[in-house]
Amino acid sequence: MIEVKNITKKYGNFFAVNDISFEVKDNEIVGFLGPNGAGKSTTMNMIAGYIEPTEGKIFVNGKEISKEPNKVKRQIGYMPENTPLYQELTVREFVNYMADLKRVKRKEKKEKVDKVLEQTGLKEVEKKQIRKLSRGYKQRVSLAGALIGNPEVLILDEPTVGLDPKQITEIRELIKKLGKKHTVILSSHILSEVSQICEKVIIINKGKILAVDTPENLEEQFKEENSIYVTVEDKKNNIKKVCEKIRGFKERKLIKENSDGTKQYILTSSKKVDLRKEVFDLFPKNNINILELKTTEITLEDAFLKLINAKEKEMKEKEEKEKQEKAKKEEELNKLPKKERKQAIKQDKKEIKRKEKEEFDKQWEENKRIKKEEKEKKKNAKASKKETTKNNNKQKVTEKRTPKKEKEENKSKGGKK
Amino acid sequence: MWAIIKKEFKSYFLSPIGYIYIGIFLLMCSIFFYLDIFAYMSTDFTYMFGSASTVLTFIVPLITMRMFSEERKNGTEQLLLTSPRSVTSIVLGKFIAAALVVLVSVAATLMYYAILCYFGEPQLGKSLVAILGFALLALAYISFGMFASSLTENQIIAAVISVAFFMISWFLPGFSNAFVNFSLMDAFYMSFVNGTISIQNLVLLLSFTVLFIIFTIMVIQRRKSVK
Numbered sequence: 001m002i003e004v005k006n007i008t009k010k011y012g013n014f015f016a017v018n019d020i021s022f023e024v025k026d027n028e029i030v031g032f033l034g035p036n037g038a039g040k041s042t043t044m045n046m047i048a049g050y051i052e053p054t055e056g057k058i059f060v061n062g063k064e065i066s067k068e069p070n071k072v073k074r075q076i077g078y079m080p081e082n083t084p085l086y087q088e089l090t091v092r093e094f095v096n097y098m099a100d101l102k103r104v105k106r107k108e109k110k111e112k113v114d115k116v117l118e119q120t121g122l123k124e125v126e127k128k129q130i131r132k133l134s135r136g137y138k139q140r141v142s143l144a145g146a147l148i149g150n151p152e153v154l155i156l157d158e159p160t161v162g163l164d165p166k167q168i169t170e171i172r173e174l175i176k177k178l179g180k181k182h183t184v185i186l187s188s189h190i191l192s193e194v195s196q197i198c199e200k201v202i203i204i205n206k207g208k209i210l211a212v213d214t215p216e217n218l219e220e221q222f223k224e225e226n227s228i229y230v231t232v233e234d235k236k237n238n239i240k241k242v243c244e245k246i247r248g249f250k251e252r253k254l255i256k257e258n259s260d261g262t263k264q265y266i267l268t269s270s271k272k273v274d275l276r277k278e279v280f281d282l283f284p285k286n287n288i289n290i291l292e293l294k295t296t297e298i299t300l301e302d303a304f305l306k307l308i309n310a311k312e313k314e315m316k317e318k319e320e321k322e323k324q325e326k327a328k329k330e331e332e333l334n335k336l337p338k339k340e341r342k343q344a345i346k347q348d349k350k351e352i353k354r355k356e357k358e359e360f361d362k363q364w365e366e367n368k369r370i371k372k373e374e375k376e377k378k379k380n381a382k383a384s385k386k387e388t389t390k391n392n393n394k395q396k397v398t399e400k401r402t403p404k405k406e407k408e409e410n411k412s413k414g415g416k417k
Numbered sequence: 418m419w420a421i422i423k424k425e426f427k428s429y430f431l432s433p434i435g436y437i438y439i440g441i442f443l444l445m446c447s448i449f450f451y452l453d454i455f456a457y458m459s460t461d462f463t464y465m466f467g468s469a470s471t472v473l474t475f476i477v478p479l480i481t482m483r484m485f486s487e488e489r490k491n492g493t494e495q496l497l498l499t500s501p502r503s504v505t506s507i508v509l510g511k512f513i514a515a516a517l518v519v520l521v522s523v524a525a526t527l528m529y530y531a532i533l534c535y536f537g538e539p540q541l542g543k544s545l546v547a548i549l550g551f552a553l554l555a556l557a558y559i560s561f562g563m564f565a566s567s568l569t570e571n572q573i574i575a576a577v578i579s580v581a582f583f584m585i586s587w588f589l590p591g592f593s594n595a596f597v598n599f600s601l602m603d604a605f606y607m608s609f610v611n612g613t614i615s616i617q618n619l620v621l622l623l624s625f626t627v628l629f630i631i632f633t634i635m636v637i638q639r640r641k642s643v644k
Contacts, residue, residue, distance in 0.1 A: 045495075048495075049498070069501075076499065080492060080499075084491050084492030088431040089428075089431070097420065097424050100419075100420030100423075101501070
């Protein structure tokens with residue numbers, strides 16, 4: 001299980017990742033989706049422990065990565081972007097080296113390396129220098145490096161980039177198989193891939209999470225309209241009239257005219273109306289023969305684009321509003337005489353400083369509170385431990401005492417007898 | 418750490434760098450052996466090291482320049498830093514591997530001693546002290562070269578930084594007496610070549626080595642939060 005809590009990564013004033021939190025459960029395959037430069041790789045690098053977040057915490061199986069890096073890194077197999085490899089080594093040497101780095105035991109090493117090489121289909125090239133391999137094979141070597149040592153969590157950064165279609169399907173199958181026993185996080189900007197492999201999708205843009213959901217739900221969520229393809233034979237050109245009779249009808253578009261006189265249209269209506277029934281009902285009555293009818297599907301691609309566009313619009317509007325407000329303020333200031341203007345500017349600055357101070361104080365106090373709570377928790381845990389040990393001791397003592405007492409009692413009883 | 422040492426040492430000889438380093442070093446040693454010792458019919462083995470130490474300035478960067486900059490450029494740094502190994506063990510592993518290459522080459526100079534033995538009776542103790550000093554000087558150079566390599570992802574820049582630093586530390590005492598006690602080259606020249614081990618110079622060389630190993634660890638550690 002991976003918990004990511006409010007992580008932020010800042011480069012100067014630029015937010016590569018801005019306050020992201022999410023969870024990945026055991027044996028789940030999660031896909032990171034986003035355009036280039038969205039912060040996918042940065043987030044993955046932070047989970048793998050390659051870079052440290054400016055703020056926030058990351059837990060892998062309950063252990064924090066910045067506090068116990070070596071324990072956490074042991075559970076993670078990381079396949080970085082662009083498949084960095086030691087070009088001068090052979091495939092087997094490389095996987096051996098990765099096994100050594102990950103502290104695979106010497107006795108099990110050969111067996112495990114063999115297994116991974118077989119899994120990734122590298123057996124035939126194991127003695128070749130990595131420099132001389134093709135791109136697809138290099139990708140597999142990188143994957144093999146991530147798999148060795150049987151880590152519980154796999155982080156794969158764009159695992160199928162630059163592969164041919166056959167290799168892509170092979171790698172996808174492999175990832176699906178791995179997902180049964182491992183927790184997998186992968187990133188991609190190919191949407192069909194993510195919807196095929198992943199159980200959960202995290203859409204991210206400009207360092208912020210836009211949506212976390214299953215691929216199916218995302219598609220469902222963005223279905224605003226019902227639309228269908230129909231191919232009809234319409235000798236009397238009735239279709240225009242008929243369509244107007246349908247409830248909730250919105251739009252009719254001609255797609256193509258076939259050589260045999262049939263025409264294909266896209267019909268759209270509002271979400272509530274099921275167009276198919278109406279079309280089946282009305283068209284034959286008006287001498288229109290339906291030859292084909294099927295629903296169109298909103299793909300994940302559409303959902304993705306819509307989400308990103310909507311967010312970008314929102315951001316732009318916000319920025320514009322801020323700009324307008326600023327301009328207004330400046331105009332007002334310009335109207336004032338010099339002295340007052342200066343004073344007004346000073347006051348503004350003071351207020352900004354005051355606000356900053358307040359925020360800082362708030363954070364400070366919160367941090368204090370959190371620390372206190374943690375301390376108390378620790379204390380309580382210690383106290384409860386002590387109590388339990390004490391109780392155990394007491395029990396032992398009582399246990400020790402009881403036989404004596406019984407004996408004494410027996411004695412006294414015997415005496416009485 | 419053992420895994421890193423093994424791989425790094427192997428890498429030096431999978432690429433031509435290791436052979437080039439040892440080749441140039443022994444070639445120059447042979448030349449100095451001929452010019453400084455053979456030509457004067459001397460049996461003082463230490464003369465050779467006095468001259469050979471100047472060569473170190475130019476060839477140690479050959480092996481140190483690739484240590485971290487190559488990894489950074491190829492991105493293999495990601496594999497190292499995401500493995501369950503501490504930065505300290507990674508840096509030490511690389512340092513020891515480079516040190517081994519240099520020590521092998523230094524050990525090879527013993528063959529000149531053997532040649533001298535054939536012609537006369539060189540002083541063993543004095544020679545060993547010179548070799549020890551030479552090895553310590555080389556270690557100090559490696560440590561700084563590694564530091565320079567951790568600063569940049571361009572190998573040539575790393576090499577230039579180290580050569581420039583070695584040259585400066587070489588010539589500085591000429592400008593002012595204040596620097597005499599801090600020059601690595603002088604620390605070697607003043608005592609070890611003459612067959613004496615001075616505590617002051619020993620400490621200078623060793624502490625310099627340790628200092629720049631620690632600096633390298635700090636640079637790598639810090640890059641995690643900056644990168």
